[in-house]
Amino acid sequence: MSNNNHNKALSGLTDKWQDLKDEFGNRIEDSHFESWLEGIKAEVGDGIEMLSRRARGVFNPNLVTMQLEDIQSIILRERPTPYYGTIIAFKVNEAKVGRQMLAQVLPDVTGSKEWHKDMQATLSIVMTYEGLKALGVPQSSLESFPESFKAGMARRADKLRDFDINDPDNWMAPFGDKGDIHIGAAVIADSKEKWQAKFNELKETIKAHIDYDNPANGDIEILMEHDFGSDDNVKNVFGYHDGISNPEIQGSGIQTPPSHNGKPIAAGEFVLGYEGEAGTIAPMPQPEILGKNGSFMVLRAYNSHVAEFNKFRKDNTDSEEEAELLGAKMWGRWRSGAPLILAPDKDNKALGDDPSRNNDFGYKDDPYGKKCPFGAHIRRMNPRDSKDFILSDVRIHRIVRRSVGFGEVLPPDVTEDDGKQRGLFFIGINAHAMETVEFLQSQWINDGNFMSLGEEKDPMLGLHNVKKNGGDKDSDADKFTVPADPIRKRYHGIETFNTLYGGEYLFIPSLSALKWISELS
Amino acid sequence: MSSHNNENKHSNSEDLKDKFTESLEAFKLRAELLVANLKEGGDDGYDHSTTTAGEKGLRSGKVSELTVIAPLKEGGAERLKEILKIAGGNLKGATRVGTLHDLRFVFIDDDTRVLFCTAYDGDWDPYIDDFATKIPELMDILFGNVKGWPGIKDPSVKQFILDHQITAAGWYVGVPHLTVQDIRRHERIVKGVNKALDEAQAN
Numbered sequence: 001m002s003n004n005n006h007n008k009a010l011s012g013l014t015d016k017w018q019d020l021k022d023e024f025g026n027r028i029e030d031s032h033f034e035s036w037l038e039g040i041k042a043e044v045g046d047g048i049e050m051l052s053r054r055a056r057g058v059f060n061p062n063l064v065t066m067q068l069e070d071i072q073s074i075i076l077r078e079r080p081t082p083y084y085g086t087i088i089a090f091k092v093n094e095a096k097v098g099r100q101m102l103a104q105v106l107p108d109v110t111g112s113k114e115w116h117k118d119m120q121a122t123l124s125i126v127m128t129y130e131g132l133k134a135l136g137v138p139q140s141s142l143e144s145f146p147e148s149f150k151a152g153m154a155r156r157a158d159k160l161r162d163f164d165i166n167d168p169d170n171w172m173a174p175f176g177d178k179g180d181i182h183i184g185a186a187v188i189a190d191s192k193e194k195w196q197a198k199f200n201e202l203k204e205t206i207k208a209h210i211d212y213d214n215p216a217n218g219d220i221e222i223l224m225e226h227d228f229g230s231d232d233n234v235k236n237v238f239g240y241h242d243g244i245s246n247p248e249i250q251g252s253g254i255q256t257p258p259s260h261n262g263k264p265i266a267a268g269e270f271v272l273g274y275e276g277e278a279g280t281i282a283p284m285p286q287p288e289i290l291g292k293n294g295s296f297m298v299l300r301a302y303n304s305h306v307a308e309f310n311k312f313r314k315d316n317t318d319s320e321e322e323a324e325l326l327g328a329k330m331w332g333r334w335r336s337g338a339p340l341i342l343a344p345d346k347d348n349k350a351l352g353d354d355p356s357r358n359n360d361f362g363y364k365d366d367p368y369g370k371k372c373p374f375g376a377h378i379r380r381m382n383p384r385d386s387k388d389f390i391l392s393d394v395r396i397h398r399i400v401r402r403s404v405g406f407g408e409v410l411p412p413d414v415t416e417d418d419g420k421q422r423g424l425f426f427i428g429i430n431a432h433a434m435e436t437v438e439f440l441q442s443q444w445i446n447d448g449n450f451m452s453l454g455e456e457k458d459p460m461l462g463l464h465n466v467k468k469n470g471g472d473k474d475s476d477a478d479k480f481t482v483p484a485d486p487i488r489k490r491y492h493g494i495e496t497f498n499t500l501y502g503g504e505y506l507f508i509p510s511l512s513a514l515k516w517i518s519e520l521s
Numbered sequence: 522m523s524s525h526n527n528e529n530k531h532s533n534s535e536d537l538k539d540k541f542t543e544s545l546e547a548f549k550l551r552a553e554l555l556v557a558n559l560k561e562g563g564d565d566g567y568d569h570s571t572t573t574a575g576e577k578g579l580r581s582g583k584v585s586e587l588t589v590i591a592p593l594k595e596g597g598a599e600r601l602k603e604i605l606k607i608a609g610g611n612l613k614g615a616t617r618v619g620t621l622h623d624l625r626f627v628f629i630d631d632d633t634r635v636l637f638c639t640a641y642d643g644d645w646d647p648y649i650d651d652f653a654t655k656i657p658e659l660m661d662i663l664f665g666n667v668k669g670w671p672g673i674k675d676p677s678v679k680q681f682i683l684d685h686q687i688t689a690a691g692w693y694v695g696v697p698h699l700t701v702q703d704i705r706r707h708e709r710i711v712k713g714v715n716k717a718l719d720e721a722q723a724n
Contacts, residue, residue: 277654278674389702390619393654439647449583449620449642452702 065251066267066274070293070510073110074124075271075429076252079243079402080190084229086199087404087425089174090183090220095136097209097219098183102135103518104205105185108198111511112252121189121198125514126297126506128152131182136520137290144286145507148434149296152176153503159438161446166463166500174223175301175502181223184299184506188404195229228406228425237304237422238497239409240327241337241352245359245382247398257355260362260384265395271295272431277396282431285507290517293510296433298399300426300503306410307417309497314415316491324412326491329482330459332378335412340372341365369483374451377460380444389452397444399436400429424498434505456481457494464496567697575646577686582697584622587645589637590629591685597666598632604662614659620648622701635667642700649679 068076092098102125110122127135129150132142148156154168154176162168168176175181187202189195211218236242248256250264251274268276272284273292284291313323324347328334334343336352341361343351352358362385366372372379379386383394407422430436443449446463448456455477457464464478480491509517567582574585593601605626615621624639652660653673660673671677699707 278650278657280674283676388617388619390648391617391655392648392651396650396654435647435650442644443647447643449700449702452706454700454703454706 060253060255062253063251063255064253066249066253066271067293067510068112068253070512071112071271071295072124072508072511073112073114073122074186074188074297074402074427075295075400075508076112076249076254077110077122078246079188079404082230083188083190083404084192084195085186085188085227085404086195087224087226087228088185088202088222089179089181089224090185091174091180091223092131092134092182092220093216094219095134098135099518099520101206101209101220102514105202106511106514106518108201108205109511109514121187121194123198123202124186124188124508126184126186126508128181128184128504128506130180132507132517134180134182135517137517138520141286141290144283144291146296146432146434148438149505149507153298153300153505156434156438156505160441161463162441162500163463164465165496171500171502172301175504178502179223181504184504226406226425228404230405235335235409236405236424237407237409238306238309238327238331239412240331240333240335242333243401243403244333244337244355245378246400249400256359258357258360260360265398268431269396269398270400270429270431276431277393284431290509290513292513294513295429295431295508297506297508298426298428298430298433298437298503299506300428300437301501302423302426302498303421303501304407304423305417305495305497305499306422307415308495310410310412311415312491312493312495312497313412320413326482327412329373329376330480332372332376339378340376344371370485373480373482375448375453375456375459375480377458380451380458381440383451386451388450390450392443392450397436397439398430399433399440402427402429423501429508453481459494459497461498462494462496464494569693569697571692575644576683577688578645579689579692581692581694583642583700584640584694584697585643585645586689586692587637587639587641588687588689589682589685590634590687591637592634592668593628593632594666594668597668598628598635601626601635601663601666602628612659614656617656618648618652620701640694642702646679649673649682653678 108123173179187199209220215221248264249270251267266277267274272294313326317323333339334347336349338348338352364385403426405424445458445461459480478494482489571579571581574580620642622640627636657673664670
């Protein structure tokens with residue numbers, strides 16, 4: 001063996017060793033690594049469990065078949081807990097400067113290769129169809145994007161069932177027609193310091209292009225800046241542990257904690273340029289450098305009406321205990337994250353906290369929904385092995401969720417609104433995210449036929465209209481059925497607990513696509 | 522110039538007369554239909570009005586229609602007839618779809634074309650991808666006999682179907698507010714209630 005080769009092999013080995021050290025505590029299914037891992041475990045002891053809990057996944061470099069270095073981290077990487085961040089929306093008034101800005105921030109945009117390394121602050125860049133136009137992407141490329149993306153979320157209201165209170169006419173600026181969002185950027189970190197540092201870096205980079213006195217005159221215009229985050233570990237503003245179940249993506253090397261879904265889902269369902277579940281590579285934006293390793297993001301901004309949710313639970317039950325059970329029946333999980341299937345009667349914090357157990361269940365043994373109602377939010381969004389009343393492939397309707405909450409959690413006993421804004425940016429990622437979310441919105445959220453529930457809608461995300469439209473209080477669409485012994489309970493007059501105030505269809509370019517765009521002329 | 526004007530005037534009044542007679546015709550038709558409905562029709566209290574089922578097709582309540590006329594491959598009619606004969610009306614894959622009220626194949630134009638009609642619940646378009654991953658063989662066995670069928674997994678399949686789809690001119694559904702799932706559920710409930718009543722009576 002020549003000296004050169006020897007060094008190469010050695011450095012390869014050191015790299016692997018490095019990988020292990022960075023993520024010790026994570027299970028790696030490779031006998032060679034297993035023994036090393038045991039050694040480390042013996043050294044660090046109980047701390048390992050805590051670390052693996054934080055990682056919420058396992059990275060196994062042997063399973064990687066995707067070009068991780070080119071794929072933005074927001075697609076493949078879990079958001080940290082706790083998390084702090086900002087979403088910024090830009091309008092590009094000067095194409096050349098827009099491209100220049102992309103070139104400047106490009107080195108800070110985070111890829112997925114370092115997934116398993118210690119969590120650093122991440123920067124993600126996404127863009128709307130109008131944004132691609134404003135940056136001067138050539139017509140032939142623009143035409144190669146999906147029709148739904150070209151139309152934009154506001155114009156797909158029919159497909160998304162965004163009517164009444166959720167109608168794009170009622171949205172807030174700068175979403176939909178109330179502004180011209182071209183580029184979105186998100187900074188996320190696991191500490192306030194890291195978040196501030198990365199965010200300030202970004203602001204510093206773009207400073208020269210902004211006209212702070214007269215924003216509309218600037219080459220780049222900041223339309224929105226919205227902080228988000230959660231100190232309170234992983235709770236959403238309703239006070240429930242969420243974001244637990246995300247699909248495992250084949251070839252990403254990232255193994256999610258045990259869940260019922262069996263084998264990983266084909267890469268092409270989540271990242272462009274790879275084979276999907278049907279065994280074919282779906283068409284993608286052209287040229288290939290623009291499409292491959294990219295994906296699409298659906299952003300939906302919700303105001304959460306926690307006081308109304310609390311009031312609904314209180315008004316429809318006789319005790320605090322019962323009200324908690326009703327809340328769990330609506331979500332499908334207790335506040336701790338413990339699923340009803342595994343904890344049907346009362347919350348179990350140890351179960352909720354344990355990523356190796358809190359998602360490891362199916363619905364096969366609950367054929368009548370007596371533990372977890374068919375209409376519960378999590379059973380609708382991922383029916384797992386529930387009986388399919390209507391033929392559907394649960395594997396092709398999964399979405400990577402990177403949702404982030406904003407505002408304070410409102411305690412369970414508060415039934416009067418305090419007037420403060422709180423809610424959620426739903427962020428769903430999928431190689432055909434528009435189609436997937438339009439499917440979820442029309443079939444699984446705002447209808448019940450797929451679970452043989454008639455017109456019943458998702459109790460948490462559905463569009464209900466009791467008070468708002470002076471609607472029928474006994475309307476089929478506003479009820480929630482909870483199978484029980486000896487007879488089912490039915491709750492009437494569900495309200496829209498999460499109202500939509502904006503949203504966008506966004507393209508998540510690969511790092512090489514960002515570079516390609518920045519170099520257009 | 523003036524004669525031209527006269528001509529115009531003439532044709533304008535002709536137009537007006539046409540329009541008037543036309544609307545008179547329509548009015549008469551409406552009146553006849555109304556009288557017929559009054560004399561012979563009943564009212565079941567359901568809303569039988571139709572809307573569009575998407576890009577093509579009509580929808581009444583929850584039930585939509587899809588009508589397709591497509592050319593067949595050489596020998597396609599024979600193969601399709603054989604398949605349907607073997608199935609003997611029992612298309613289990615179609616049962617699994619869960620939204621199908623009925624479907625039919627009719628051979629027309631000396632077996633060179635097929636007329637395919639189906640009544641189904643709600644939206645058809647969002648489920649095509651599911652058919653492609655769950656029952657691709659059945660879909661391709663049935664429709665593979667159609668000239669130009671791209672295959673159920675091909676991204677152009679939705680457009681192919683739309684290109685051959687003809688929207689019905691009229692669409693009536695007896696119980697427009699009930700899906701196949703609703704009907705099955707209601708049947709289970711009625712059976713359950715009757716069983717309970719029978720048991721109560723026996724005691």
